[in-house]
Amino acid sequence: MVTMKNRGVFGSVFINSSRTQKIILLLMSLAVAVLATGCFIIDPNANQSTFEPLGPVADRQLTIFWWILIGGAVVFVLVEAALIYALVKFRRRSEEYVPKQVHGNTRLELLWTIIPAIVVIGFSVASIDALFYSADVPKDEPSITLEAIGHQWWFEFRYPSPDDPESEVVTANEVYIPVGIPVRINLESVDVIHSFWVPKLAGKVDMVPSEGNHMWFQADEAGEFFGQCAEYCGTSHASMKFKVVAVSPTEFDKWLSDQSAPAVESGDPLALEGAEVFKSTGCSGCHSLKTIARSGSKGRVGPNLAHVASRRHLAAGMMDSSDGAGNVNDAYLQENLRKWLENPSEIKPGNIMSSQAAVYTDPDKSLTERQISALVAYLTSLK
Ligand SMILES: [Cu+2]
Numbered sequence: 001m002v003t004m005k006n007r008g009v010f011g012s013v014f015i016n017s018s019r020t021q022k023i024i025l026l027l028m029s030l031a032v033a034v035l036a037t038g039c040f041i042i043d044p045n046a047n048q049s050t051f052e053p054l055g056p057v058a059d060r061q062l063t064i065f066w067w068i069l070i071g072g073a074v075v076f077v078l079v080e081a082a083l084i085y086a087l088v089k090f091r092r093r094s095e096e097y098v099p100k101q102v103h104g105n106t107r108l109e110l111l112w113t114i115i116p117a118i119v120v121i122g123f124s125v126a127s128i129d130a131l132f133y134s135a136d137v138p139k140d141e142p143s144i145t146l147e148a149i150g151h152q153w154w155f156e157f158r159y160p161s162p163d164d165p166e167s168e169v170v171t172a173n174e175v176y177i178p179v180g181i182p183v184r185i186n187l188e189s190v191d192v193i194h195s196f197w198v199p200k201l202a203g204k205v206d207m208v209p210s211e212g213n214h215m216w217f218q219a220d221e222a223g224e225f226f227g228q229c230a231e232y233c234g235t236s237h238a239s240m241k242f243k244v245v246a247v248s249p250t251e252f253d254k255w256l257s258d259q260s261a262p263a264v265e266s267g268d269p270l271a272l273e274g275a276e277v278f279k280s281t282g283c284s285g286c287h288s289l290k291t292i293a294r295s296g297s298k299g300r301v302g303p304n305l306a307h308v309a310s311r312r313h314l315a316a317g318m319m320d321s322s323d324g325a326g327n328v329n330d331a332y333l334q335e336n337l338r339k340w341l342e343n344p345s346e347i348k349p350g351n352i353m354s355s356q357a358a359v360y361t362d363p364d365k366s367l368t369e370r371q372i373s374a375l376v377a378y379l380t381s382l383k
Pocket of ligand 1: 151153193194231233237
């Protein structure tokens with residue numbers, strides 16, 4: 001006899017309910033199951049959906065997902081069918097009825113050991129193969145390499161410098177790649193474990209401090225792809241995003257040489273004043289304006305600002321300055337810079353700039369209205 005005790009909460013509720021209540025309960029469980037798969041059912045084009053891959057790595061990972069899901073479903077149906085068949089066929093027909101008692105069946109036992117073993121080995125081989133495929137660019141394919149370095153709570157990117165093999169071009173939060181060319185990414189972190197994820201291009205790979213890790217991806221078409229840190233890394237983890245911008249190889253080369261050129265010094269008086277404020281209020285302690293750094297050296301505390309005005313997003317994807325056609329709109333950029341400088345923690349709670357820069361931690365050093373305007377003019381000139 002089944003007692004009330006071991007039916008569990010759901011079991012007791014279910015058994016003690018009326019027929020209508022039972023139906024409602026079942027429908028509600030179904031709704032929960034459907035909602036749990038929301039990203040997929042609502043919109044496969046959503047920027048975090050992995051069901052619309054746009055590169056070979058994400059594609060391969062989706063294929064293996066489908067194989068395992070469908071394989072698992074087939075096994076489930078077969079096992080359940082056998083179970084139900086046995087339940088019905090060998091049920092107790094009357095109080096006195098006792099079915100034929102058997103023990104051991106070598107043929108059956110061999111069968112249900114060997115078949116699952118083959119299935120498991122098959123799926124393991126396919127999964128491990130996909131794992132190796134995702135780790136390294138296929139041999140003999142021309143590729144480019146870049147470094148992605150996780151910081152609380154933004155991403156630093158470094159590219160081999162066009163004219164100096166010992167150096168790298170440094171940028172942040174927006175990573176340009178050439179369409180149709182495999183990109184190897186060496187992953188690093190300066191503080192805690194982060195995870196690098198561009199849902200439409202490749203699955204998540206951890207950025208482990210001092211351990212290093214690597215992966216690759218390739219974009220099959222031009223466009224902007226959403227990226228996100230996928231490993232809880234502190235207060236502003238949810239606000240740690242980035243963009244992958246895939247452009248033609250020619251545009252990519254132009255972008256890289258623009259990024260490697262020194263920051264432009266503007267002649268505008270307010271911008272010149274801003275350059276002074278930048279030094280005098282301690283911004284340069286955390287932010288570099290040099291476009292090129294020695295390869296392998298760890299970055300500064302804050303994002304490189306040499307070409308900050310060329311970026312469509314600020315503060316790791318939290319503020320958008322683009323005009324919709326993919327260009328930076330200076331008016332939006334100025335508005336965003338002003339908001340950020342007035343109160344960075346309102347945009348991104350707990351970020352390192354608001355918690356460590358003297359201009360925010362020491363009320364006597366707060367930026368004046370005039371200083372903010374000068375900084376905005378200066379930073380907007382850094383194309
Ligand atoms: Cu993170």
